[in-house]
Amino acid sequence: MKNKGLLIVGLMIAMLFGALDGTIVGTAMPRIVGELGGLGFMTWLTTAYMLSSTVVVPIAGKFADLLGRRAIYVTGLLVFIAGSALCGLSQNMTELILFRGLQGIGGGIMMPMAMIIIGDMFTGKQRAKWQGVFGALFGLSSIIGPQVGGWIVDALNWRWVFYINLPVGILATILIAMALPKHKKAAEKVKFDVPGIATLIVGVVSLLLALTFGGHDYAWGSWQIIGLFALSVVSLVGFVAFESKAAEPILPIRLFQNRTFTVINGIGFLMSIGMFGAIMFVPLFMQGIVGISASASGTVMTPMMITMIVTSIVGGQIVLRVGVRKQMAVGMIVMAAGFILLTTMGIDTSKLAATGYMMVIGLGMGLVMPLLTLALQESFPKSELGVVTSSSQFFRQIGGTFGMTILGAIMNHKSGAILTEQLVPMMKQMPAQAGGMAEQMTSMIHNNPQGLYSMLLSPESLAKMPQALTQQLVPVLKTALVDSLHSVFLFGLLFVVLGAVLSVFVGKIKISDRKRMKEEAAVNA
Numbered sequence: 001m002k003n004k005g006l007l008i009v010g011l012m013i014a015m016l017f018g019a020l021d022g023t024i025v026g027t028a029m030p031r032i033v034g035e036l037g038g039l040g041f042m043t044w045l046t047t048a049y050m051l052s053s054t055v056v057v058p059i060a061g062k063f064a065d066l067l068g069r070r071a072i073y074v075t076g077l078l079v080f081i082a083g084s085a086l087c088g089l090s091q092n093m094t095e096l097i098l099f100r101g102l103q104g105i106g107g108g109i110m111m112p113m114a115m116i117i118i119g120d121m122f123t124g125k126q127r128a129k130w131q132g133v134f135g136a137l138f139g140l141s142s143i144i145g146p147q148v149g150g151w152i153v154d155a156l157n158w159r160w161v162f163y164i165n166l167p168v169g170i171l172a173t174i175l176i177a178m179a180l181p182k183h184k185k186a187a188e189k190v191k192f193d194v195p196g197i198a199t200l201i202v203g204v205v206s207l208l209l210a211l212t213f214g215g216h217d218y219a220w221g222s223w224q225i226i227g228l229f230a231l232s233v234v235s236l237v238g239f240v241a242f243e244s245k246a247a248e249p250i251l252p253i254r255l256f257q258n259r260t261f262t263v264i265n266g267i268g269f270l271m272s273i274g275m276f277g278a279i280m281f282v283p284l285f286m287q288g289i290v291g292i293s294a295s296a297s298g299t300v301m302t303p304m305m306i307t308m309i310v311t312s313i314v315g316g317q318i319v320l321r322v323g324v325r326k327q328m329a330v331g332m333i334v335m336a337a338g339f340i341l342l343t344t345m346g347i348d349t350s351k352l353a354a355t356g357y358m359m360v361i362g363l364g365m366g367l368v369m370p371l372l373t374l375a376l377q378e379s380f381p382k383s384e385l386g387v388v389t390s391s392s393q394f395f396r397q398i399g400g401t402f403g404m405t406i407l408g409a410i411m412n413h414k415s416g417a418i419l420t421e422q423l424v425p426m427m428k429q430m431p432a433q434a435g436g437m438a439e440q441m442t443s444m445i446h447n448n449p450q451g452l453y454s455m456l457l458s459p460e461s462l463a464k465m466p467q468a469l470t471q472q473l474v475p476v477l478k479t480a481l482v483d484s485l486h487s488v489f490l491f492g493l494l495f496v497v498l499g500a501v502l503s504v505f506v507g508k509i510k511i512s513d514r515k516r517m518k519e520e521a522a523v524n525a
Contacts, residue, residue: 003179004121008130010175011114014077015134017168018110019141020148021049021084021103027149028158035158038093047212048097052104053111054397055204059197060109061116061390062250065383066190069117070180076109077173084165103162112390117180119377119385125320125511127377132316132370136309195242196250203235204398211405215412251391252384260379261388263505265395267328268372270499272399273406274339274492275365280404281411281488282342282358288481290351304358311366316374324375325506331367332500338364339493343486347478372396375509403495407488414487418480426472 025045033042064072083103090096118130152160210228218224243249255261279301286292319327338361345354376388424442 006175007117007121007179010172010179011117011134012137013168014073014110014172014176015114015137016141017165017172018080018107019138020145021107021165024145024149024152024161025049025100027146028153028161031153031158032096033093036090036093036096041093041097044093044097045100048101049104049107050212050397050401051205051208052101053108054208054394054401055201056105056108057112057390057394057397058200058251058387061112061386061388061394062193062248064113064116064386064390066192066248068182069113069120069386070177070182072109073113073117073180074173074177076106076113077169077176078106079103080106080110081166081169081173082106084162084169088159088162112386112393115373115377115393116386116389119373119389120382128316128319128370128374128511129313130316131373132312132314135312135316135366135369139305139309139312191247193242193246193248193250196239196246199235199239199242200250203232203239206232206235208398208401211401214405215409220409251387255384255388255391258379259505260375260507260509261391263502263507264372264375265391267332267368267499267502267506268392268396269399269402270495270502271332271335271365271368272396273403274335274496274499275361276400276403276407280407281485282354285345285349285481285485286351286354289345289347289478290349290354292351301358303355304362307359307362308366308369311363312369315367316370319371319374320511324371324378324509324511325503327367328371328375328506329500329503331364331371332496332503333364334367335361335364336493336496336500338362339489339496342489343493345485346482374511375506378509378511403492407491410491411484411488414484415480418483419476422476422480423473426476 029042029045032045060072060076080103083099083106086099087096087103090099114134115131118127118134122130149161152158152164206228210225210232214220214225240253243251243253283301315327315331322330338357341357341360345357372392373389376392377385380388
């Protein structure tokens with residue numbers, strides 16, 4: 001392939017800024033709400049992007065196989081650029097949410113394309129190295145995203161969080177359009193799986209909405225959540241039926257009969273559940289128990305991501321010596337060890353100890369992450385590279401959503417049980433003049449137990465309460481938080497252990513060399 005260096009630069013730029021957009025916006029949210037209003041819709045800024053980017057991933061992968069890499073990648077970049085520009089021009093929260101959804105479509109097309117193209121460009125040995133590098137770039141974005149977002153908001157304004165994507169996106173588009181070869185037109189007319197696309201979108205969006213809003217905005221037993229789950233099941237059953245008959249299915253059902261495809265995506269799904277458990281709840285522990293600020297708690301995650309970045313790059317090299325199965329099993333076992341360490345954290349745990357535990361998890365993640373794509377690309381022909389590569393990211397993103405939902409529900413259930421046992425009797429003994437506060441706190445115990453922990457995160461709230469009450473309340477809340485987080489980490493450990501067990505069933509995957517690539521090219525020609 002000509003202009004290989006030019007293409008790699010373009011891929012890196014696109015990957016970094018596409019991944020940055022998932023973290024950079026969070027810092028700007030207070031300013032956005034301050035100017036546009038719509039505080040009640042703030043979560044939709046993240047949800048709209050997450051929904052659209054997740055559902056489009058497998059569609060983009062299939063289209064890349066049918067229509068060529070350049071057409072799909074450039075389309076994704078242009079949609080992302082247009083969405084970014086419109087986000088920056090938004091005059092109200094409704095517009096911004098809609099344009100974030102559009103931006104998510106572009107982002108969802110972009111994210112798997114880099115790994116697909118790496119699979120096209122390199123042999124197995126080189127793939128391992130470059131996928132480690134690109135995985136490291138993705139991890140880097142989570143570290144620098146909040147800092148970059150904060151700097152842009154302070155130096156300019158929140159709209160530049162989106163406008164910054166325009167010059168960078170245009171540069172990446174030019175480089176990729178110049179360097180990627182044109183797709184050779186197929187002899188027959190391309191057939192699009194419209195029923196499959198429609199049922200996949202409805203099924204996945206309904207599922208993600210149910211998981212996102214269940215237990216928070218609506219009770220799990222409410223007609224809204226049950227209806228969304230029912231719609232998801234019906235749509236996904238229809239999707240399977242359509243895919244089994246489609247000429248060019250978006251996600252061929254026969255792939256699930258391949259052990260490598262099923263096992264590798266299962267590991268990615270389970271790893272993501274555990275990973276989000278750590279990323280979501282360790283900062284809560286650091287703020288609520290150790291008592292550090294929100295910004296300082298974020299620094300606890302940085303060593304974990306740095307460890308993951310370094311290990312991703314190294315892991316892409318050592319897999320050639322130890323093999324996919326052994327490295328994946330070791331990585332999942334190391335992750336499990338990190339979760340075991342998290343379950344030992346208590347009220348006296350230091351920031352340094354928590355940071356060390358997170359680094360162990362990062363070490364395991366770095367060993368596994370590059371292999372999830374590499375193993376699939378090495379196991380399927382080039383004609384299916386887009387589908388199998390995008391499937392890896394799709395199942396990981398679904399796993400992350402499941403992780404946030406399942407572990408959040410466990411957190412609420414455990415917190416509610418502990419606080420009902422320990423705090424409700426205390427509320428009943430409060431004097432009559434404090435009856436309003438007691439009633440409010442009792443209601444939160446039953447409906448939103450996690451909301452009570454906000455008192456631990458806000459010294460200002462505690463300062464407004466009578467000192468005698470504070471001295472009684474804080475120890476109970478801290479004990480409940482520690483015990484609840486132990487349950488969360490234990491369940492996270494369970495999913496990671498299941499992933500480790502699953503890694504035993506990974507078949508022997510041979511990393512291709514240049515000779516094998518040339519032989520395959522000759523056969524396909």
